Amino acid sequence: MKPDVGTVLEVVGGKLLLEVAPAVGPGYQRQSVALTGILLTMVKEEWERSASRRVEENAALRALFGRAASVVTDPELRRRLGEAAASADASFQISLLEQANAALRTLLIELHAHVESLESPAARALDDEIWSELVASTERRRFGLAPF
Amino acid sequence: MQELEPRIAAYAAHRMPDATDVRVAAVERIHGGASRETFRFRLHWREGARELERRLILRRDPPGSLIETDRAAEFAAYRAFRDSSVPVPEALWLESDSRWLDHPFFVMEEIVGCDASPQAIVAPPYAQHHDKLARQKWTILGQIAAADPEKLGLVGALPEVTPGNAWWHELDHWTRVIDEDELEPQPIIRAAIRRLRRAPPPPPARLHVVHGDYRTGNFLYDGEGDIRGILDWEMAHLGDPLEDLAWSINRIWCWARDGRVGGLTSKAEAIRIWESASGLRADPGALHWWELFSSVKGLAIWISGGREYQSGSNKDPVLAFSSIWLSNAQNRAALETLGKLS
Numbered sequence: 409m410k411p412d413v414g415t416v417l418e419v420v421g422g423k424l425l426l427e428v429a430p431a432v433g434p435g436y437q438r439q440s441v442a443l444t445g446i447l448l449t450m451v452k453e454e455w456e457r458s459a460s461r462r463v464e465e466n467a468a469l470r471a472l473f474g475r476a477a478s479v480v481t482d483p484e485l486r487r488r489l490g491e492a493a494a495s496a497d498a499s500f501q502i503s504l505l506e507q508a509n510a511a512l513r514t515l516l517i518e519l520h521a522h523v524e525s526l527e528s529p530a531a532r533a534l535d536d537e538i539w540s541e542l543v544a545s546t547e548r549r550r551f552g553l554a555p556f
Numbered sequence: 557m558q559e560l561e562p563r564i565a566a567y568a569a570h571r572m573p574d575a576t577d578v579r580v581a582a583v584e585r586i587h588g589g590a591s592r593e594t595f596r597f598r599l600h601w602r603e604g605a606r607e608l609e610r611r612l613i614l615r616r617d618p619p620g621s622l623i624e625t626d627r628a629a630e631f632a633a634y635r636a637f638r639d640s641s642v643p644v645p646e647a648l649w650l651e652s653d654s655r656w657l658d659h660p661f662f663v664m665e666e667i668v669g670c671d672a673s674p675q676a677i678v679a680p681p682y683a684q685h686h687d688k689l690a691r692q693k694w695t696i697l698g699q700i701a702a703a704d705p706e707k708l709g710l711v712g713a714l715p716e717v718t719p720g721n722a723w724w725h726e727l728d729h730w731t732r733v734i735d736e737d738e739l740e741p742q743p744i745i746r747a748a749i750r751r752l753r754r755a756p757p758p759p760p761a762r763l764h765v766v767h768g769d770y771r772t773g774n775f776l777y778d779g780e781g782d783i784r785g786i787l788d789w790e791m792a793h794l795g796d797p798l799e800d801l802a803w804s805i806n807r808i809w810c811w812a813r814d815g816r817v818g819g820l821t822s823k824a825e826a827i828r829i830w831e832s833a834s835g836l837r838a839d840p841g842a843l844h845w846w847e848l849f850s851s852v853k854g855l856a857i858w859i860s861g862g863r864e865y866q867s868g869s870n871k872d873p874v875l876a877f878s879s880i881w882l883s884n885a886q887n888r889a890a891l892e893t894l895g896k897l898s
Contacts (some may be wrong), residue, residue, distance in 0.1 A: 436585035443873045450880055506740075513741035520747055539896050542744050546891060549884045556810050556885065 414452045437517030450551055461548040462505035466497055469512040472541055476519055479530045485522055488515060516541075560595065560657070564614065567656045568599055568663075571649050575601040587874065591790045592627070593618045596666050611668055613645065616661035618870055628652075631662045632713035633765070633789035640708075641699050643785050651718075667785040677772055678812040678819040685781025690821035691829055692783045697770055697804060698833025700786075701797035705765050714794050719759040722795035727752055727849060733856040737863040744887045745855045748848050748894070757796065757845035764797040771809045772818035799831050801838055802846035807889040808854060808882055843875035844893065851890035858883045 425445030432438040474493035480486045492515055497508055516538065523535050561580040569578040579603040588594025595614040602608070617627060627650065634647035635778030636758040636898045646665040652716025655662060676682060677689070705711050731749055734742060776785040804818060805826055811819030818828050827838050893895045 436587055439587050440873050443877050447873060447877050447880065450877075454880075457684060510740055511566070513743055515745045517741055517746045520743060524747075524750065539894075543891055543896055546744070546884055546887045550882065550888070551884065553881065554885050554888070555808050555882075556813060556815075556888070 414456055417448045417452035417455065421452065424448065446553070450553060453551055458502050459500050459505060459550070462502070462509050463500065464496060465545060465548060466505065466508055468541055468544065469509075469516060469521045470495065472537060473512075473515070473519070475537070476523075476534055479526070479528070480519070481526065481533045482521060482522060485518065489519065500535055558686070561597070563657055564597060565599075567649075567651065568601070570656075588613070588615065588787070591618075591788075592616060592661075604729055611664045611666040612648070613664050614657075614661055615664070616657055617659040618872075623843045627660055627662055628789040629714055629792055630788075632710060633767075633792035634664060636708035636710050636713075636765075637700075637703075637786070640703070642696055642703070643783060645785050645787075646787075652669065655760070667776050670778050670784050672773060672776050672787065672893060674773035674809070674811045674819060675770075677777065677855075680776065681779055682781065685777075686816075686820045688781040689777060689783065690724055690826065692781075693772070693818065694804070694826045694829035695774075695833040696783060696786060697767070697800055698830045698836075700767055700770070701764050701800065701830070701834040701836060703765050705763060705794055708765065710765060710794070711763075712794075714765075714792060717763065717794055719761070719796075721764045722760070722763065722799075723752075723757050723849070726793075726795060726799065727852065730853045730879065733860055736853075737856070737860045739859065739862055739866060741885075742855065742859070744890055745852055748852055748890050751894070752845060752849055755845070757842040758800070758839065760796045762796070763794045766793050766795040766797065766799050767838040768792050768800070768803075770804045771806070772811060772820065773809070773873060796842075796846065798838060798843050798846045799836065799849070801827065802843055802850045803853070805856060806847070806850045807892055848890060848893045851886050851893060852884040854889070855883060858871065858886060873888045 419428070422445065425442050429442035429445060432441050470493050473489040477486050477489050477493070480489060492512060497505055499505075513518050520535075520538050523531050523538065560583045565578050565580040568580065569575065572578065578599070580659065581598045581600065583595055583597040585593065585595050592615040595616070597614065599610045599612050599780055600608070615627070615630075631647050631650040634644050637644045638646055645667050648663045648665070650662045651657075652660045671677070671682070682689070705714070715725070727749070734745065734749075767786070767789060770786070770789050774786070774788040775783050776787065777783050805823050806817075809818050810816060815822075817823050820826075829842075830836075831838055858879045862877035862883070865872075865875040865879065888897065
């Protein structure tokens with residue numbers, strides 16, 4: 409698509425914020441238009457990275473699950489971790505990547521709760537690794553306009 | 557907005573039997589918290605030979621919102637703190653009958669000549685008053701904490717809890733909101749919830765009034781750096797006063813993006829002012845628990861707003877904006893509280 413999606417979102421967002429909003433009467437409507445303009449610039453930021461961050465994260469989670477299998481004591485959870493580790497993204501369509509990401513992050517929650525119940529040094533190391541991945545996951549989703 | 561004018565006037569006439577020629581003008585929707593539709597208007601009426609006018613605020617329940625709250629509790633809180641050292645607008649009428657304006661609502665005084673914007677407060681002309689604003693902001697919060705809910709008539713008006721289960725009540729409520737409204741898995745906040753449950757905070761010595769959303773953005777300030785009104789009591793409840801203190805210093809409210817809490821002062825100074833005004837001590841361990849809880853609550857609110865927007869029940873852009881803008885920041889705030897951010 410040309411002009412690029414990002415360019416269109418940036419231009420439309422800027423027009424709403426800098427041209428349309430000031431022309432609307434003060435109050436709720438003006439703020440809503442301005443907010444929509446800012447929102448579009450954030451959508452642009454997310455659009456640009458939407459495939460890459462999901463592909464990167466899905467791969468990171470599968471690798472983590474592969475390493476976790478030896479630490480996990482619950483056989484059923486270990487089996488599902490193994491299956492997830494062996495899975496792959498068949499398409500780069502955002503909705504499918506998102507679906508896979510949601511399934512992997514749901515399994516991560518279960519894994520994390522399980523690991524917290526274990527005492528071994530290997531479990532503590534895995535816990536650290538999970539937290540590192542969670543930190544990375546927030547950085548992948550961070551916006552330039554973030555309050556901090 | 558014009559269709560609202562005669563309907564509000566009809567309601568006002570119903571509430572003011574001695575008034576004649578009741579009219580409403582200049583109805584204008586304003587941003588006033590994401591939980592209710594907020595309108596300002598001018599009420600005109602006659603009492604005998606006198607012509608009177610008053611500027612008022614209408615807060616009406618929307619079909620969906622960031623926060624599903626009890627307007628009666630909000631109204632009760634406004635009334636309770638009227639004529640106290642905590643500045644609040646006068647709350648006039650509470651109406652649960654939807655026949656008047658389609659949804660329940662309440663009406664209160666408009667405090668004029670003020671700003672509430674958290675973005676405006678970090679810039680001139682307000683920036684020169686930051687020390688004063690910070691002193692007032694956390695002094696008032698300390699006064700809310702020092703108040704006796706029994707004497708204020710709020711016991712019975714707000715949900716019943718005990719000092720021992722207040723933390724559980726709040727954590728359980730907001731966890732339920734996340735359970736019901738999340739649009740995607742939330743591994744960070746789920747870990748935070750497990751940690752909070754494993755190590756509850758020490759109970760407060762007694763129950764206190766908790767404003768529930770005490771932050772820059774929810775009070776009115778003027779050009780002299782004076783706080784003129786504490787707003788948005790929709791999440792007011794009884795509980796641990798550290799809940800309010802922790803929420804007020806939540807990392808996502810660092811509007812100046814420089815680490816100053818509420819865009820005004822250092823975290824240590826905010827706590828010092830609050831302790832001085834409340835006569836209470838902010839136990840660091842307990843405060844840390846409530847800081848982490850604040851991220852759970854915050855994320856629940858952003859998730860809930862995102863759900864409303866996505867479902868189409870409320871298409872106010874502030875819901876989408878808040879959910880998109882603040883969800884990630886709230887997760888980062890939780891990581892910071894947990895010492896996971898380098």
